[in-house]
């Protein structure tokens with residue numbers, strides 16, 4: 001596997017009068033588990049979307065090792081989108097298709113539209129998909145329609161789909177925001193296990209600070225598009241938190257924390 005650092009330099013994205021991401025410079029070494037926190041509208045989603053080029057920068061650059069991501073076009077851009085798998089709050093599975101087929105769709109990432117339409121898969125690809133589902137404890141559901149699963153199960157299928165892309169980086173945009181605490185824990189534990197076992201870099205947006213503290217090697221806090229804090233959970237003091245969220249944000253944020261407080265399930269994560 002290609003182990004490279006992800007480097008953002010003076011990365012900026014403006015939407016009209018709004019600067020969603022402002023002059024962000026960061027270097028993320030391979031294998032780090034990074035949480036991005038901040039109030040609603042702070043720029044977290046835009047930052048992730050810049051990394052996989054769903055959003056184009058107004059200024060600045062992104063490198064992955066010596067590959068200049070912000071200059072990629074055509075085939076090279078499709079390859080990059082396969083290398084950085086993305087999971088979303090709303091899972092984005094095809095509900096009428098079975099779980100296995102949904103995972104196999106991950107193998108089509110980076111292929112053109114025409115070959116995607118044929119949906120032909122090899123036995124080897126099927127075996128890979130089952131193996132990915134098994135890692136997420138979802139293999140027994142392989143033939144069930146995706147739409148019949150719980151939200152947490154759907155998110156684990158979405159992670160399996162991301163895994164069969166054989167990505168270098170996993171981007172997750174509020175992957176647990178619509179899950180109850182039990183399912184949120186299972187999804188975060190799955191991301192943590194993949195990060196440890198595969199050495200895969202994980203960059204995850206979280207709206208709850210305690211989840212970031214519990215799971216992330218490194219926490220990046222954004223406010224009004226800019227990075228306000230970049231450090232470990234222990235460095236994230238109450239004063240810094242008050243700065244990140246502001247007085248009114250803190251009330252909004254306390255409510256979010258108490259409603260979805262989760263912790264890693266230590267027995268599920270091998271050291």
Ligand SMILES: Nc1ncnc2c1ncn2[C@@H]1O[C@H](COP(=O)(O)OP(=O)(O)OP(=O)(O)O)[C@@H](O)[C@H]1O
Nearest residue numbers: 015018019020038039040041042043044045046047
């Ligand atoms: N496509 C767009 N067009 C116009 N403005 C946008 C667009 N995408 C984002 N913005 C604006 O950029 C700012 C940052 O938005 P972004 O979604 O990145 O924040 P966020 O921290 O992810 O928020 P949330 O937690 O609510 O998802 C916001 O002011 C938002 O309204």
